[in-house]
Amino acid sequence: MIGTKVQKGVEGLRLEGLRKRFGEVEVLRGVSLEVRKGEFFTLLGPSGCGKTTLLRLVGGFEVPDAGRVLLSGRDITGLPAHLRPVNTVFQNYALFPHLTVYENVAFGLRSRRFPEGEVRARVEYALGLLRLESLVHRYPHQLSGGQKQRVALARALVNEPEVLLLDEPMSALDAKLRAEVQVELRNLQRRLGATFILVTHDQEEAMAVSDRIGVMEAGTLLQVGTPEEVYERPRTRFVAEFLGVANLIPARRKDGGVETPYGLFPLRPPWEEGLLALRPERVEVHLEPVPGSSPAQVRQVVYRGAYLEAFLDPPLRVRTPLRLAPGQEVHVRLPVEGLVILDE
Ligand code: ATP
Numbered sequence: 585m586i587g588t589k590v591q592k593g594v595e596g597l598r599l600e601g602l603r604k605r606f607g608e609v610e611v612l613r614g615v616s617l618e619v620r621k622g623e624f625f626t627l628l629g630p631s632g633c634g635k636t637t638l639l640r641l642v643g644g645f646e647v648p649d650a651g652r653v654l655l656s657g658r659d660i661t662g663l664p665a666h667l668r669p670v671n672t673v674f675q676n677y678a679l680f681p682h683l684t685v686y687e688n689v690a691f692g693l694r695s696r697r698f699p700e701g702e703v704r705a706r707v708e709y710a711l712g713l714l715r716l717e718s719l720v721h722r723y724p725h726q727l728s729g730g731q732k733q734r735v736a737l738a739r740a741l742v743n744e745p746e747v748l749l750l751d752e753p754m755s756a757l758d759a760k761l762r763a764e765v766q767v768e769l770r771n772l773q774r775r776l777g778a779t780f781i782l783v784t785h786d787q788e789e790a791m792a793v794s795d796r797i798g799v800m801e802a803g804t805l806l807q808v809g810t811p812e813e814v815y816e817r818p819r820t821r822f823v824a825e826f827l828g829v830a831n832l833i834p835a836r837r838k839d840g841g842v843e844t845p846y847g848l849f850p851l852r853p854p855w856e857e858g859l860l861a862l863r864p865e866r867v868e869v870h871l872e873p874v875p876g877s878s879p880a881q882v883r884q885v886v887y888r889g890a891y892l893e894a895f896l897d898p899p900l901r902v903r904t905p906l907r908l909a910p911g912q913e914v915h916v917r918l919p920v921e922g923l924v925i926l927d928e
Pocket of ligand 1: 606607609611629630631632633634635636637638785
């Protein structure tokens with residue numbers, strides 16, 4: 585069809601060079617990103633890095649100083665929030681206190697003057713999806729945190745948004761409930777095939793639910809990848825450390841490879857002197873020397889239940905099922921495929 589040709593790759597959401605400044609502070613410094621249709625994408629970063637501001641630009645609650653927001657190839661940068669096929673679930677749920685669960689979920693459809701029959705069908709579907717049928721007559725103050733959270737989700741989902749934005753929706757839940765809601769959210773997103781964009785500072789949450797993660801720091805998007813990519817192949821020290829415990833091993837170029845306190849490795853970094861990252865669980869710990877191992881001393885041991893965490897000298901953090909004791913000598917092999925060259 586003429587005029588409706590959709591370019592490859594513009595089906596989802598596309599952010600181009602987004603900049604936003606509040607007074608003196610440049611909160612977003614040129615963020616570009618593509619989120620695919622039907623993808624569960626998470627913006628992960630510490631407090632104040634700009635992830636909520638980025639979400640608000642997508643939702644239409646803020647206007648960028650520069651850059652564009654495109655949805656399915658259409659420029660929606662200046663479109664007001666209520667005209668976008670985008671819904672947001674806020675951190676505080678923002679339920680109407682004087683309305684029942686049913687009325688809260690129906691509210692948006694009724695204000696858009698949907699026929700009552702369709703309102704009922706859509707609301708019942710959403711309530712069923714989120715297992716809220718038995719709570720329809722309750723008011724928000726009669727609900728637990730997790731139940732309120734589910735009502736807020738149902739209220740967003742009845743509108744069948746193309747894109748659902750989730751701003752730390754699980755931060756008010758305790759750890760056990762949060763884990764349950766994460767699984768629910770993930771299953772829900774798969775069943776609906778909708779695009780979900782979640783904002784969180786919790787790296788475990790990000791890894792549990794996402795197809796891809798974008799790691800942010802100080803208004804810039806540092807790295808985008810699958811949970812496995814950002815965890816296993818962090819590009820910078822910040823990403824390596826933000827996504828869990830990482831060993832940062834000093835290295836310098838030597839004889840066509842790099843030299844570290846744990847031996848020589850056939851790597852070719854772009855720098856003369858820098859850091860290699862290695863996850864503690866990747867380190868092999870042996871009681872006797874093995875080919876390629878080097879000796880180390882156990883400085884401190886922490887019992888973690890499923891495994892033992894040991895701090896070695898030269899400095900290295902490891903996880904092992906071995907029963908180690910401080911002062912003991914061990915032999916350590918760093919698998920070269922687990923060593924990640926970090927940018928300067
Ligand atoms: P958090 O997880 O704490 O919400 P965040 O990564 O979501 O952090 P933002 O909420 O986007 O970060 O805020 C980024 C920076 O912009 C912060 O320093 C914040 O104080 C500032 N900021 C956000 N909104 C405004 C505003 N309307 N006016 C002035 N400054 C703002």
